């Protein structure tokens with residue numbers, strides 16, 4: 001599971017204006033490098049609705065040679081798999097990307113025209129989204145140029161275009177015309193609505209002629225009733241019809257994507273050779289074994305070994321992990337996040353993790369849904385070196401893995417908070433929270449505590465949120481029971497745990513915040529985010545599709561409605577602007593607790609009808625009047641709708657064939673960096 005609190009996340013989760021003077025533990029940890037931060041240019045460029053940022057890797061230079069070498073190998077392993085996500089998302093993505101890259105590199109004509117500039121923006125959007133669908137709304141981009149111009153550019157460019165065997169350039173163009181220029185063709189990357197979610201989704205996890213029902217039957221026939229350790233069925237394959245029967249094309253060495261996976265494996269094997277300790281070595285060996293076999297039991301064995309590796313400084317997530325891009329919630333998108341630990345800031349997250357049982361015991365959920373043994377939750381704060389695949393350029397700010405519930409319950413899970421990513425995200429905050437605050441006192445409070453409130457929310461969401469609760473005996477995994485509503489439920493559940501405890505004096509007692517005022521600020525941010533601010537990312541007329549956004553509106557709208565009799569949250573209007581003002585924080589806390597209890601019940605019992613009704617009633621539809629108002633208010637704020645990152649470059653310094661040092665560089669040109677990737681890591685065939 002991932003948290004998208006800042007980097008991809010909603011305005012509601014954003015910190016307030018500018019930099020707060022609050023010395024949060026994370027800030028203290030980074031203070032030694034504050035001088036660098038003052039001169040470091042965080043924002044590289046903006047186009048369409050996004051900003052491209054850079055992040056620093058504080059502490060890298062001071063690492064020893066072996067650690068730097070290990071990070072370098074994992075960096076190469078991460079980037080070697082980066083193109084997989086393009087093909088996973090849409091079967092034409094690699095062809096479009098490569099065609100546009102050729103034009104971008106070699107077009108000899110005048111580039112200073114409206115059409116060419118539009119083509120460059122379109123290509124940047126494709127790079128940013130890892131494909132032709134918006135990374136957040138999932139809607140296909142409309143190119144700002146026509147097919148005739150595209151055809152002209154391609155034909156005038158002496159490039160090497162990604163033709164199929166025997167295909168002419170005209171035939172390639174004919175293939176791409178509807179895909180790029182007809183808005184009705186594959187309009188939605190992932191759609192959770194409609195009669196058949198597969199028919200409505202362009203994602204390339206299933207053969208084009210498969211129905212949702214067939215897929216469900218395929219896996220139902222293979223699921224083992226009451227299996228205490230079910231594999232993550234479908235996680236690492238594409239499902240297609242071959243000779244009339246359904247079959248999985250497994251992503252592994254020798255299978256689909258082998259060209260990239262072999263490179264990933266080669267770098268992982270090098271990393272294995274310089275591992276820090278036995279636990280890390282064992283985990284890397286099991287990851288390699290999984291990539292070689294494609295066997296999902298090997299994936300589970302790897303995850304168990306990865307959870308057991310608690311002492312290492314260096315960590316890598318590398319694999320088919322999150323299932324948000326699959327409308328059926330089964331298939332994992334390739335991603336990698338390579339990092340090392342920030343020991344000071346880790347103390348904060350561990351202060352929460354150490355009390356996990358205390359929190360679990362006091363949760364407002366049914367006794368039978370509480371976990372009796374919460375010992376396995378590991379939280380840490382990390383410094384990100386590189387991200388790839390689905391984690392880049394947009395990135396989560398918190399990650400909690402593994403995703404298999406039975407492994408989490410038996411072996412625990414690890415949570416990370418991506419501190420240097422959050423630092424960079426903070427740099428482009430503008431006055432959005434101030435705009436939605438009721439008065440000056442409100443705005444001041446939000447400025448003072450917003451950052452700390454958000455940090456604690458993310459920590460609790462990951463460490464005691466996702467990690468909490470248990471499923472009733474005999475109830476299957478969420479993707480079977482709650483299907484397309486599972487991810488929304490799980491994110492809401494984790495948020496509600498964090499919200500329920502946000503104003504608990506326990507956090508003051510633990511030294512995590514100076515007063516419960518911090519938690520009250522989080523309540524304000526959350527309510528305004530869920531009811532108003534996040535709407536600025538939605539195109540007028542559209543429903544809310546993304547799980548985290550659905551979750552926030554579900555929670556905020558539900559407590560608003562259920563608090564009405566007691567006027568818990570007051571809706572006020574001044575000068576034509578709507579404000580939500582919290583009148584009773586304790587009652588609001590109780591409402592969060594009630595909804596948490598219900599969502600945990602739904603998860604534990606696998607009550608599909610209940611979650612469908614909740615999500616469809618509260619989380620999907622947008623109030624058009626409020627939406628228009630929010631868009632108008634944001635227009636003045638100069639806040640980019642989304643942001644993502646150009647990753648740093650690691651450069652090995654070699655002497656006599658051995659790595660003696662690794663240098664970190666910070667590229668500032670998004671296009672140049674993307675072309676560099678395209679040249680170094682284009683291992684996959686365009687058509688497969």
Ligand SMILES: [Zn+2]
Pocket residue numbers: 001002003461466490491494
């Ligand atoms: Zn989450």
